[in-house]
Amino acid sequence: MIYTITLNPAIDRLIFLQEQLEKRKNNRAHKVLYDVGGKGTHASYAMSKLGVENLALGFAGVMNLAKFQQVLEDKEINHQFIATDGSTRESVILIDPENQGSTMITEPSFTVSAADKEKLFDYLAVNLTPQDLVLVAGSTPAGFDLVDLTELLLLIKTKGCFLACDLSSEALKLAIASGADFIKPNELELQELLVGEETVEEKLTEIAAQVAVVIASRGEQGSICYFEGKQYQVIAPHVEEVNDTGAGDCFVGSFLATFYQTGEIEQALMLASGCAASKVRYEDSCYFNLVEAQELKSKVRIKHQN
Ligand code: ATP
Ligand code: MG
Ligand code: MG
DSSP: OEEEEOOOOEEEEEEESOOOOOOTSSOOOEEEEEEEEEHHHEEEEEEHHHOEEEEEEEEEEEETTTHHHHHHTTTTTEEEOOOOEOOEEEEEEEEEEGGOEEEEEHHHHHBHHHHHHHHHHHHHHHHHHHOOOEEEOOOOOBBHHHHHHHHHHHHHHHTTTEEEEOOHHHHHHHHHHHOEEOOOOOHHHHTTTOOOOOOHHHHHHHEEEETTTEEEEEEEGGGEEETTTTTEEEEEEOOOOSOOHHHHHHHHHHHHHHHHOOHHHHHHHHHHHHHHHHHSSSSSOOOOOOOHHHHHHHHHEEEEOO
């Protein structure tokens, strides 16, 4: 079984404005759409769309729980979130007409309690088996500190699961130190790991000695994967970019789904690059088109570095 864990999910409310956003004015909207926010849920969406069974876990605020669950169900994401006091944060995205840009406002998260954390840890302790893959992705909410994240990652490792992490900054460092089996830092996340005069290449070589699958993603330039002592340079197909937010989440979900099922690294890299390239063609932060993804997959090129 594949599990994704989104500790700090969000509901994205996309508000399409009739005219350009202006202060001291009643800005009217002509359309409102809801989308799921949170990296693990985005990865779950990609996995489900590829027909790979998975379950999205995490915390969700009790005050708008029904709304959050509705958004997940609209996206056909199987879920089992632990209800916490407060609301799941809503991100308001104000979209100006004719692609003139957008303004995003993100609410603060709920605060998870010790009892909420126990519920999540107990669920994992009872249900995880060594055959499972667990993806921990995205930011952490208030009340969930680095010590809690350490406990979570070590619990997943102790159960013998494949631990995949899409995390940033200190949480990413912790993932590497906790024995993560997969990470996918983007360019900024990699820069944050560098110490002193160290280069990105040196850092990646060092991490690849500890983490089984390391993928450094570089937006439209594709990615570099380190696996079993080999390096794969993946060249992304060219597409007209509309919104690249969520490209990494789509890549992670489709990569892990394929890799978990087949163990074939190159197939997984190619399909993930095809799905993510399709994703960036759409405004939505997780939608991609399956037929288009297959066409784009056939345009992905992989160069072997050694
Ligand atoms: P996220 O917003 O989901 O966190 P990220 O910054 O982690 O994204 P990126 O490095 O931006 O991830 O993109 C991940 C992958 O998506 C890339 O390695 C590439 O395969 C694909 N991708 C991203 N942008 C483009 C693009 N403009 N054209 C084609 N493919 C793209
Ligand atoms: Mg990016
Ligand atoms: Mg990312």
